[in-house]
Amino acid sequence: MTSKSPEDGNNGVGSEAESGIDRRPQPFRAMVLEPVVQLRREAAGEDVRSNRSPEARLEEALGLGAAINLNIVHSAVVRINQPKPAILFGEGKVEELAGLVQAEEVDLVVVDHPLTPVQQRNLERRLKTKVIDRTGLILEIFGDRARTREGRLQVDLAHLTWQKSRLVRSWTHLERQRGGVGFMGGPGETQIESDRRQIQDRITALEKALEQVRRTRDLHRKKRKKIPQPVVALVGYTNAGKSTLFNRMTESDVFAKDLLFATLDPTLRKIRLPHGREVILSDTVGFISELPTHLVAAFRATLEEVLEADLILHVRDISHPDTDAQAEDVKKTLTDLGVSAQTGAPIVEVWNKIDRLDPAYAEKLLTSQDGEGPVALSALTGSGIDALYARIEAFMGQNDDLFSLALPVTDGGLIAALYQMAEVLEREDGEKEIRVEVRVSDKQRGPFRDRFKPFIVI
Ligand SMILES: Nc1nc2c(ncn2[C@@H]2O[C@H](COP(=O)(O)OP(=O)(O)OP(=O)(O)O)[C@@H](O)[C@H]2O)c(=O)[nH]1
Numbered sequence: 001m002t003s004k005s006p007e008d009g010n011n012g013v014g015s016e017a018e019s020g021i022d023r024r025p026q027p028f029r030a031m032v033l034e035p036v037v038q039l040r041r042e043a044a045g046e047d048v049r050s051n052r053s054p055e056a057r058l059e060e061a062l063g064l065g066a067a068i069n070l071n072i073v074h075s076a077v078v079r080i081n082q083p084k085p086a087i088l089f090g091e092g093k094v095e096e097l098a099g100l101v102q103a104e105e106v107d108l109v110v111v112d113h114p115l116t117p118v119q120q121r122n123l124e125r126r127l128k129t130k131v132i133d134r135t136g137l138i139l140e141i142f143g144d145r146a147r148t149r150e151g152r153l154q155v156d157l158a159h160l161t162w163q164k165s166r167l168v169r170s171w172t173h174l175e176r177q178r179g180g181v182g183f184m185g186g187p188g189e190t191q192i193e194s195d196r197r198q199i200q201d202r203i204t205a206l207e208k209a210l211e212q213v214r215r216t217r218d219l220h221r222k223k224r225k226k227i228p229q230p231v232v233a234l235v236g237y238t239n240a241g242k243s244t245l246f247n248r249m250t251e252s253d254v255f256a257k258d259l260l261f262a263t264l265d266p267t268l269r270k271i272r273l274p275h276g277r278e279v280i281l282s283d284t285v286g287f288i289s290e291l292p293t294h295l296v297a298a299f300r301a302t303l304e305e306v307l308e309a310d311l312i313l314h315v316r317d318i319s320h321p322d323t324d325a326q327a328e329d330v331k332k333t334l335t336d337l338g339v340s341a342q343t344g345a346p347i348v349e350v351w352n353k354i355d356r357l358d359p360a361y362a363e364k365l366l367t368s369q370d371g372e373g374p375v376a377l378s379a380l381t382g383s384g385i386d387a388l389y390a391r392i393e394a395f396m397g398q399n400d401d402l403f404s405l406a407l408p409v410t411d412g413g414l415i416a417a418l419y420q421m422a423e424v425l426e427r428e429d430g431e432k433e434i435r436v437e438v439r440v441s442d443k444q445r446g447p448f449r450d451r452f453k454p455f456i457v458i
């Protein structure tokens with residue numbers, strides 16, 4: 001649940017002074033490179049990246065850059081015949097890039113490909129500027145977005161674990177927090193080296209703090225479990241439209257933007273479906289291809305809402321050229337998280353953004369829904385949303401039980417408990433007893449019977 005405490009403010013960078021003076025540092029002049037390793041593509045039969053064209057991948061990388069407000073002055077797909085262990089690219093290419101970095105006054109080079117610590121360091125030396133890879137960039141975005149205490153702790157932990165595993169100087173948002181000015185202001189290499197022990201100490205401290213936060217969360221969740229509403233979780237690739245759909249369904253206004261990783265902290269809200277049933281809807285962080293595994297792990301706690309959901313809606317941007325590859329990535333991440341078709345909650349695909357499709361095709365999708373396959377809709381315009389409600393209701397309703405009860409009017413506690421555990425469909429207050437018709441969900445059936453058995457009429 002998103003909670004804002006006074007300390008949950010900005011991460012330091014980009015916060016504006018009360019006086020209204022904009023103290024934001026100028027955006028970094030960045031260069032984004034999309035390496036295409038020919039050999040690797042052939043060898044990597046199951047590499048999902050190879051399902052995407054280099055241009056599409058570059059575009060996503062640019063989106064990631066934009067998500068952290070980089071001023072991208074140059075971008076290119078770079079073909080590599082054989083990756084060089086020391087510098088990834090060929091000698092000639094590095095020379096050329098170094099010239100470009102100088103000419104364009106580039107402060108940061110993003111390489112959308114995993115870099116070994118050695119490659120990163122060598123490239124930084126040769127290009128005379130900061131170099132980060134995809135993981136580094138995603139960590140930066142997450143660091144920038146995390147608003148709740150738990151979110152920040154998780155990102156810090158993921159960042160430190162990553163840093164420790166690489167044992168190499170790299171700028172991090174932690175350094176910025178320590179008072180640096182933006183990306184470049186961190187301490188020097190020797191300091192990081194000497195900090196290595198401190199990194200471990202901080203990791204231990206963070207793990208402890210997270211444990212505490214999680215315990216509190218657990219308590220909240222246990223409390224929630226006592227309420228009868230089932231949980232419906234929205235998952236999907238970043239920018240698929242989860243938050244937009246969440247806002248439409250909850251009539252609320254969570255942050256939804258054409259921005260990768262707009263949402264980081266989970267949000268839960270209760271909604272009433274057209275037929276009266278109440279469910280809790282949860283919006284969460286989006287997934288992306290090659291989401292670093294330790295980041296997935298760090299966000300496990302956050303994603304527990306998803307793991308424990310009664311129904312998962314997999315929101316897809318069906319208008320995106322890479323929608324199939326994105327769907328594969330999401331499924332893979334869900335599997336990594338331990339949600340599978342066999343063991344986890346049922347998953348319904350929601351094909352979003354049909355307003356961007358050819359109208360005839362969109363119409364066909366809308367009219368050919370069979371109540372079993374994907375639900376096509378537009379979160380933006382609202383068309384098709386009723387079919388989604390109907391689907392959720394069908395899912396929720398299929399295991400419901402209806403009961404008639406006669407309760408003594410004198411027992412207020414009992415009646416309060418009834419409203420906690422069941423959905424009251426009808427109520428008739430008599431002199432001595434209250435007659436009610438109720439609907440009880442699958443997961444409440446056991447406790448409900450234990451408590452109300454003597455009062456059940458039918
Ligand atoms: N045309 C169109 N645009 C949509 C639709 N749904 C969402 N969008 C747009 O897609 C962009 C991303 O929407 P979000 O709701 O922020 O996506 P998200 O899945 O929450 O993204 P993250 O939080 O980054 O994972 C926004 O610019 C939305 O306005 C839709 O049905 N049609």
Ligand SMILES: [Mg+2]
Pocket residue numbers: 242243244255256262263284
């Ligand atoms: Mg979102």
